[in-house]
Amino acid sequence: MATVRFRVAEAEDAVAVAALLTASWQESYAGLLPAPLLRDRLPALHAAMWRDHFAAPRPGIVLLAEGEDGLRGFCAAWLEGTEAYVDNLHLRPGLRGGGTGPQLLGRAVAALMARGATRAALTIIEGNDGALRFYHRLGGMAGQPYDAELHGERVRYRPITWARADELVRACGAGG
Template sequence: MIRAATPADRDAICALHLASWQDSYGAELPAAYLRNDLPRAMAEKWAARRFAHPEVTLVAEGTGLAGFVCALCDRDPPLIDNLHVRPDLRGQGTGAALLARIRGALAAMGHSHAYLTVLESNPRALAFYLAQGGTDGGPVSDMLVGHPVQARRIDFTLG
């Protein structure tokens, strides 16, 4: 089941986000950061989220929280800021379902396009977004919690 997130989901989203980064971002972030500093950074990030416009956050539930997606609509086009699935549930369609639902929600809000960035060091995620209809907008320099990274912009047509 996919539904709108509420503040009651904050801790579960934060925990899933942390687990996903610790599982996937070892090539980009130092192990000490992932272990010692990332938990505080994630707690601060999610403490600041309002779960209201201009953010759209959806969660997928199964046995507990299976995944989440968040779009920031304070820019044009909106940024799909996060899409994470519990590491042990990847490859089962949850990410595709969340991406389809956030794209539909953004289209219903009147947006015609959205974008996200994906780390170049994560070819599995890049292939996933392209298979879901994203268009590779080319390389971008980005920051990941204060660490410079190379990413690719992926654009989506909505509606």
């Protein structure tokens, strides 16, 4: 198994984070989101989103996983009251199943627990069955789907919650 190093992202990481996010969306959401959004609009949208984030960061953490081959994945989670809201957990295409995702998720949520988070939540796009299975294996409880808008497109989201953030961290093997 390749050595993975974890570190908190900085402003100079914005371009790499945006590129990885775009590649992950293009792989994961093909068939779930319109092809013109994924192909044509997403790179600029993600570049602007991460540039803006690092110019005025939200309370939370953007944690990177890096290997000898560069950025392998990242997790962005925001502290919203006592909730660790996981906004992004993405790996570079082809790297799923190697254990990096749970490590990123567990470490990011643990960092927010140290700042007062007691529960955790995220949303997935309905139809992303692989993500649903992944979060179920980690003890996530799926809520009722709801309609929303994402980059001007109608989507159906499904919330996933953990009443206890420490149980999620433990399930990820990241300690407590």
